[in-house]
Amino acid sequence: MVAIAYPVYAAIAIVSVSVKNEKCCSVTDLLVSVRDDCEFQDAIATGVGIIDFKEPRHGALAPVDPTVWHSAALRITELNQLNRFTAAGGDSLIPARPRLSAALGEAEGWQAVASQLPRTFDFAKIGPSQIKTAAAMQGLWESASQCIGPTTELVAVAYADSDSAACLPAEQVFQLAGEFGFRRCLIDTFSKTGRSSIEYLGYERLRTIGQIAKQASMKWSLAGSIRIAMIDSLISERIFPDCYAVRGDVCHQGRSGRLCASRLKQWVDRMALMHSRSFGPIESC
Numbered sequence: 001m002v003a004i005a006y007p008v009y010a011a012i013a014i015v016s017v018s019v020k021n022e023k024c025c026s027v028t029d030l031l032v033s034v035r036d037d038c039e040f041q042d043a044i045a046t047g048v049g050i051i052d053f054k055e056p057r058h059g060a061l062a063p064v065d066p067t068v069w070h071s072a073a074l075r076i077t078e079l080n081q082l083n084r085f086t087a088a089g090g091d092s093l094i095p096a097r098p099r100l101s102a103a104l105g106e107a108e109g110w111q112a113v114a115s116q117l118p119r120t121f122d123f124a125k126i127g128p129s130q131i132k133t134a135a136a137m138q139g140l141w142e143s144a145s146q147c148i149g150p151t152t153e154l155v156a157v158a159y160a161d162s163d164s165a166a167c168l169p170a171e172q173v174f175q176l177a178g179e180f181g182f183r184r185c186l187i188d189t190f191s192k193t194g195r196s197s198i199e200y201l202g203y204e205r206l207r208t209i210g211q212i213a214k215q216a217s218m219k220w221s222l223a224g225s226i227r228i229a230m231i232d233s234l235i236s237e238r239i240f241p242d243c244y245a246v247r248g249d250v251c252h253q254g255r256s257g258r259l260c261a262s263r264l265k266q267w268v269d270r271m272a273l274m275h276s277r278s279f280g281p282i283e284s285c
């Protein structure tokens, strides 16, 4: 993808890149989970790249009411029109169109809402709790892919606290997702006690998970009580997710509270800093 967008730059980078930063010259995305239209508008205004809809009070991947999806889809259609206007020389203050993601629930229950997901949504995800075999995991993915249709990409989910979720360990889910042909896989926590995915898995397992994703050409996202201060440790441990996915760290009073504009901005700025370092002068890579 980089080679298409930045052909000359990428060619130089291939010979210049050092082992110092395996993410050099690639972009780290930021996903923020929101629960309603008000939080959605705040996330758009702050420049979040992927906005994910879920109801944090009802579980790790609980869906919001489908009316919230429909309202977001309308707003995105408007933004698309306004962005076309900007491209034609109009108002440059119009925010960029974020990508939309929806949590559909767990392996038990997602069918109740999935068919109502607007086609405008880029991603959908389903929690694998209570899925104890590879065959059951693949069965879930097959039926979900058929249900959500071709315009929305299903993202595989692994739980760092797989014992609490009574599901397969994260490494196995990543391996299976790669074999199934997924392009993206996310790690999250099921129990939402405040203990992070890093604390559940440790750096060694996270590195292995990153390698499984890389071998399968999958992008991987790290969620599960991730705090901004953890990014530096992950980098020094040579763990480079393609996307950070957060909720609790951008809220007042935990993930069930309201989004906090200043925390959101800190995360957006942190990602922009990583991006500028990745795409800065070659010597800095």
Ligand SMILES: O=C[C@H](O)COP(=O)(O)O
Pocket (backbone or CB within 6 Å): 031, 033, 052, 054, 188, 189, 223, 224, 225, 226, 245, 246, 247, 248, 249, 255
């Ligand atoms: O998809 C990402 C999750 O919403 C992360 O939530 P959390 O940061 O509160 O664990």
